[in-house]
Amino acid sequence: xxxxxxxxxxxxxxxxxxxxxxxxxxxxxxxxxxxxxxxxxxxxxxxxxxxxxxxxxxxxxxxxxxxxxxxxxxxxxxxxxxxxxxxxxxxxxxxxxxxxxxxxxxxxxxxxxxxxxxxxxxxxxxxxxxxxxxxxxxxxxxxxxxxxxxxxxxxxxxxxxxxxxxxxxxxxxxxxxxxxxxxxxxxxxxxxxxxxxxxxxxxxxxxxxxxxxxxxxxxxxxxxxxxxxxxxxxxxxxxxxxxxxxxxxxxxxxxxxxxxxxxxxxxxxxxxxxxxxxxxxxxxxxxxxxxxxxxxxxxxxxxxxxxxxxxxxxxxxxxxxxxxxxxxxxxxxxxxxxxxxxxx
Numbered sequence: 001x002x003x004x005x006x007x008x009x010x011x012x013x014x015x016x017x018x019x020x021x022x023x024x025x026x027x028x029x030x031x032x033x034x035x036x037x038x039x040x041x042x043x044x045x046x047x048x049x050x051x052x053x054x055x056x057x058x059x060x061x062x063x064x065x066x067x068x069x070x071x072x073x074x075x076x077x078x079x080x081x082x083x084x085x086x087x088x089x090x091x092x093x094x095x096x097x098x099x100x101x102x103x104x105x106x107x108x109x110x111x112x113x114x115x116x117x118x119x120x121x122x123x124x125x126x127x128x129x130x131x132x133x134x135x136x137x138x139x140x141x142x143x144x145x146x147x148x149x150x151x152x153x154x155x156x157x158x159x160x161x162x163x164x165x166x167x168x169x170x171x172x173x174x175x176x177x178x179x180x181x182x183x184x185x186x187x188x189x190x191x192x193x194x195x196x197x198x199x200x201x202x203x204x205x206x207x208x209x210x211x212x213x214x215x216x217x218x219x220x221x222x223x224x225x226x227x228x229x230x231x232x233x234x235x236x237x238x239x240x241x242x243x244x245x246x247x248x249x250x251x252x253x254x255x256x257x258x259x260x261x262x263x264x265x266x267x268x269x270x271x272x273x274x275x276x277x278x279x280x281x282x283x284x285x286x287x288x289x290x291x292x293x294x295x296x297x298x299x300x301x302x303x304x305x306x307x308x309x310x311x312x313x314x315x316x317x318x319x320x321x322x323x324x325x326x327x328x329x330x331x332x333x334x335x336x337x338x339x340x341x342x343x344x
Contacts, residue, residue, distance in 0.1 A: 048108055048285050052083040055111045055275075058097025060090050060207075064145060064226060064309055068273055069113040071305050072142060075296040093182065093343070095121055095128060098276075102130040106280040108289070112136065115273035116184050116332075119325060123333035124182040125343050133329060137281050138321040140293040141274040141314040143306055146246030147185055148230040149192075149259065150239040151222045152215060160243050160263035163222070167198035174200040177211040177220040182341045185224040187332065188245055188269040190339035192224075195264045215239065224269075227252055227310025245269040252310055272314065272328075274321060286318050 053076065057069040066088060073084035089097035094117045104110035118132050130136065149160070155174075157163040167174050178186035181204040193200055203220060205211035212229055214220050216238045224245060231252070233239040243259045244250050247268040259267040275293060277286070296302060297313040306313055316324060336342075 048288060049080050049082045051109060052085055053080075053109050053111060054085045054087050055113060056087045056089050056097040056101050057113050058089055058091075058094035059117075061088050064228075064271075064311075065094075065113055065115065065273060067309065068143060068306075068311070071302060072113070072275075072293070072296065075299065075302060076292075079292055079296065093117055093121055093124070093180070095125065095130075098132070098136065099128075099130050101276065101278055102135040104278045106137075106278040106282075108277060108281050108285040110278065111139070112276040113142075113273060114276045116271045116328065119328040120182055120184065120187060120332045120336065122329045123336040124341060127344075133322075133326050135279055136276040137279055137286060138318055138325055139275040139277055139281075139286050140290045140318070141272060141316040141321045141324065142293065142297055143273055143309075143311040144246075144314050145226060145271040145273070145309065145311045146244050146250050147188060147224045147226055147269065147271065148234075148241045148253065148256070149189075149222065149224050149243045149245065150215070150230050150234065150241050152218050152220065153237070153240050154218055155221050155240075158240075158242065160257075160259055163242065164196045164198060164263055167196065167200050171199045172201055174221045175203050175219075176200050177203045177205055177215055177223045179208045179211060180204050180206060182336070182343055184269070184271050185226075187335050187339060187341065188224040189222075190341070191267070191269060191335050192259070192264065194335070194338050195267055228308070231310075250310060251312075252307065272324075274314070274316075290318050 055069050055073055057066045059065040069086050073086055076084045089100055094114070098112055098114055098118055101110055101112040114136065121128060122132055151157060157166050176189050180186065186202060186204065189200065190202070208225065208229060211223065212233065215223050216233060230239065230241060234241045241253065241256055243262060244253060244256055245259055247258065247260060249256065249258060275289065294315045298315065303313055
């Protein structure tokens with residue numbers, strides 16, 4: 001009996017083979033479930049949207065961001081057959097609106113018209129309750145906006161080179177205005193200061209309106225500002241334009257050189273705006289929105305409306321837009337640091 005027991009050949013599967021078989025079985029079961037769910041997952045983008053979409057415009061009504069949100073919102077309404085509600089949530093340099101969207105449900109029904117002010121905010125503010133690169137999903141870049149450098153006619157400068165020479169001869173005596181500390185047009189001229197190795201004095205305002213009044217009155221010598229306001233005053237002979245801030249000339253001002261052309265090679269300050277959503281918005285909804293928005297902003301009527309704002313449509317994939325945003329955050333952090341601008 002003892003011998004027969006010893007001759008019994010008992011075989012057990014090695015532990016490794018057992019685990020592999022178990023994992024394979026689980027994968028097959030999960031894979032089957034995933035296959036069952038695929039039609040529902042695919043249907044998210046096909047059915048979207050099934051209710052109104054809220055687009056948060058984080059700046060005051062009537063400004064470029066608000067106008068852009070309304071132009072895009074109208075096209076989205078026409079395309080989707082759903083109402084796009086423009087929700088102006090003003091405050092903290094656009095950060096209140098951004099925070100609202102960052103905390104919203106990631107279902108594609110709350111979107112943000114965000115842009116370069118939010119990239120600047122990442123280093124301008126000591127504390128923010130959101131991170132542009134982590135807490136907001138880049139969906140589609142919509143448009144880019146160059147600015148114009150304009151002078152009061154009494155200033156004896158007809159070009160960027162003239163302005164640099166004048167600023168070097170009168171350090172700290174030339175005053176430039178902006179719509180606020182840390183605003184894109186403020187930092188554009190701080191970058192000008194750094195690259196030209198000059199010192200012009202910043203005078204911040206609470207908005208563009210009073211700043212333009214003081215510039216036209218000669219209490220300021222120059223400013224960087226958006227095209228609609230700049231062109232209105234240039235055509236009236238109240239201001240002189242010497243350059244545009246973008247890397248290439250603007251179709252609206254084809255005879256006006258860029259800053260880079262006429263004194264500071266490499267200078268390029270272009271405001272940009274795009275659509276963001278909360279983190280974890282389903283990938284298929286992001287893809288759908290990106291494709292549809294890219295088509296919308298290149299429609300002839302939208303291009304014409306953007307041109308009136310001095311803007312041009314943009315077209316980037318969500319991944320490319322995300323990379324662009326990260327580069328912009330790092331770029332403006334350097335300018336903010338060099339300028340000493342800071343907000344609590």
